[in-house]
Amino acid sequence: MLLTLTTTHRPATDLGHLLVKHPDRVQSFDLPAGAAHVFYPEADEARCTAALLVEVDPLKLGGGRRNRAPEGFALGQYVNDRPYAASSLLSSALSKVFRSALRGESRDRPELAASAIPLTVRVPVLRCRGGAELAVRIFAPLGWTVTATPIPLDETYPEWGDSRYVDLTLTGTLRLADALNHLYVLLPVLDDAKHYWVAPDEVDKLLRAGAGWLAGHPERGLITRRYLAHRRALAGEAMARLTELRLADEPPADDSIEPSTGEPAESGGGAGTAEDVRRASLAVRRREAVLAALRDSGASRVLDLGCGGGALLTALVADRRFTEVVGVDVSDRSLGLAARRLRLDRLPERQRDRIRLWQSALTYRDDRLRGYNAAVLMEVVEHLDPPRLPALEDAVFGHARPGTVVVTTPNVEYNVRYEGLAPGRFRHADHRFEWTRAEFAAWVDRVAAAHGYTAVLGGVGDEDPEVGTPTQIAVLTRDNRNENTSNDRKEATNR
Structure with a gap:
C-alpha cells in the first residue's frame, strides 16, 4: 500500500527536515506485519514528494490468534486486500515512521513545523466503506479539498460498477502535523476495520491525535465509533470526553446551537447532518x-x-x-x-x-x-x-x-x-x-x-x-x- 505527500513550499526539500527523512536515501523500518519504506520520487526547490510504501507479510498478519477468517473462508486471513489497500496498517506505519512529525516537532525547522504549508496527499487505493461521498464528509470540514474517485471493479467491464475502493487525493494548506494526524485517525475510519485488538488506551490515542479538530468535527460520532471498532463502552467514554472539550472550546458560539435537547443532533450517535456541516x-x-x-x-x-x-x-x-x-x-x-x-x-x-x-x-x-x-x-x-x-x-x-x-x-x-x-x-x-x-x-x-x-x-x-x-x-x-x-x-x- 502506498501514500505520497507533496509540498510546493519553497524550498520544498524542507519536507525532509520536517519528516526527519533525508531525500537522498531510501529508509526501511520493520513493522509487526511487514516493513515500511520511505523514499522521495521527486525532491527539488520547487516541489518535493515523500512516499511511504508498506509491504504487508500475509503470514505475519494472519498469525495472530485474534484474526478471524471472513465468512468461513479458511484462507481469508492470508488471502485479502491488506497488502494493497490503505487501512489501519498504513496508519500504524505513519505513527512509527513519522513519529516526531506527528507531534509537530522539528529540531531543524521548528518554525516551519508550526506553520501551515501547501500539501497534497494521495492514497491510490483506499478501502472506503461508505464510498467517495463519505471521504468528502470526513476530510472536507478539516480544510481539505477532496477528490475521491471510485475505482471500477474491472475497467474492461464498466457495467460491473465500482468497487469498494477509492483513489483519494487531498489538497490544502495545513500544518504537516495536522495533516498526518488526520490521516492517522481517518484512514482506519474509512476502512472501518482494524488489524489489531482495540484496547482501552485507544481512547487516549484518539483524543491525542484528534486534539484541536475532532471535538468540533460534524462526523465525530461516526469517527469515534469506527476508530474504536464499534466498542460501545469505549466510544461512549470518548464521546463524553469530546463533549467536555467542545463545551469548553471557542464556542459557545452561533455554530453550536442547541435546538431542543441542548446538544447538536449528531452527538446522540448518528452521522453528521448537512446542518452540522x-x-x-x-x-x-x-x-x-x-x-x-x-x-x-x-x-x-x-x-x-x-x-x-x-x-x-x-x-x-x-x-x-x-x-x-x-x-x-x-x-x-x-x-x-x-x-x-x-x-x-x-x-x-x-x-x-x-x-x-x-x-x-x-x-x-x-x-x-x-x-x-x-x-x-x-x-x-x-x-x-x-x-x-x-x-x-x-x-x-x-x-x-x-x-x-x-x-x-x-x-x-x-x-x-x-x-x-x-x-x-x-x-x-x-x-x-x-x-x-x-x-x-x-x-x-x-x-x-x-x-x-x-x-x-x-x-x-x-x-x-x-x-x-x-x-x-x-x-x-x-x-x-x-x-x-x-x-x-x-x-x-x-x-
Whole structure:
C-alpha cells in the first residue's frame, strides 16, 4: 500500500527536515506485519514528494490468534486486500515512521513545523466503506479539498460498477502535523476495520491525535465509533470526553446551537447532518475572518480574550507573522484544555516562548494586557450580563487599549433560519443576550466614540437578503491622532 505527500513550499526539500527523512536515501523500518519504506520520487526547490510504501507479510498478519477468517473462508486471513489497500496498517506505519512529525516537532525547522504549508496527499487505493461521498464528509470540514474517485471493479467491464475502493487525493494548506494526524485517525475510519485488538488506551490515542479538530468535527460520532471498532463502552467514554472539550472550546458560539435537547443532533450517535456541516463551516469562516482582520492590521502581538479551549490560538500560532500570542480566559480548566490543544509540553522552546496563557477576568483591569497590537473578542460579549458590559469596555478599550480590536457576535435576526430553534431562544444556553444588527452597530459606535477608535462593521457566513449573516463582526482601530491630541492636552495641563 502506498501514500505520497507533496509540498510546493519553497524550498520544498524542507519536507525532509520536517519528516526527519533525508531525500537522498531510501529508509526501511520493520513493522509487526511487514516493513515500511520511505523514499522521495521527486525532491527539488520547487516541489518535493515523500512516499511511504508498506509491504504487508500475509503470514505475519494472519498469525495472530485474534484474526478471524471472513465468512468461513479458511484462507481469508492470508488471502485479502491488506497488502494493497490503505487501512489501519498504513496508519500504524505513519505513527512509527513519522513519529516526531506527528507531534509537530522539528529540531531543524521548528518554525516551519508550526506553520501551515501547501500539501497534497494521495492514497491510490483506499478501502472506503461508505464510498467517495463519505471521504468528502470526513476530510472536507478539516480544510481539505477532496477528490475521491471510485475505482471500477474491472475497467474492461464498466457495467460491473465500482468497487469498494477509492483513489483519494487531498489538497490544502495545513500544518504537516495536522495533516498526518488526520490521516492517522481517518484512514482506519474509512476502512472501518482494524488489524489489531482495540484496547482501552485507544481512547487516549484518539483524543491525542484528534486534539484541536475532532471535538468540533460534524462526523465525530461516526469517527469515534469506527476508530474504536464499534466498542460501545469505549466510544461512549470518548464521546463524553469530546463533549467536555467542545463545551469548553471557542464556542459557545452561533455554530453550536442547541435546538431542543441542548446538544447538536449528531452527538446522540448518528452521522453528521448537512446542518452540522454548515455550522462547522461557519466556525471555520469566522476564524478566517478574524485572522484576515488581524493580518490586515499588521499586528504581531495579539491577545485572544476569552480564548476558551484554544481553537483560535492554534490558528494564530500557526502563522509566523504573530510573534507573541496570548490566550486569556477566566476559566483555569479552559486554559488547561488550550494548553493540551496547543501541545505546549511538546513544542520546541522557540515556539513555546511565543505563547502565553493567562487567567484573568475581562471585566477587571489587568496591566499585563497593555501594549499589544491587537485583541480579539470572538463570541465573547454575549456571555456577559448586560450590566457587566461597561466594565469590559473599560478594561479592554479604556485600559488595555490595543491598537486593533476584533469583535464577533451572533446576529439574532438570523436565528429564524435555524430549524428547531424555538422563537425567543438564544443559540446557546449560556448566552445572556443576542443583538440585532442595529443594536450591535449602536454598541460599536458608542464604544468607538468613547475610547478613540474608528470602526468597520461586517458579517461572516452566507448573507440572507432579509436577515443578514449569521455572525456579525466589527474591527475597531485606535485613532492615533485622537490619542496624540489627548496626550498633548494632558502634557499641557501638567506643565
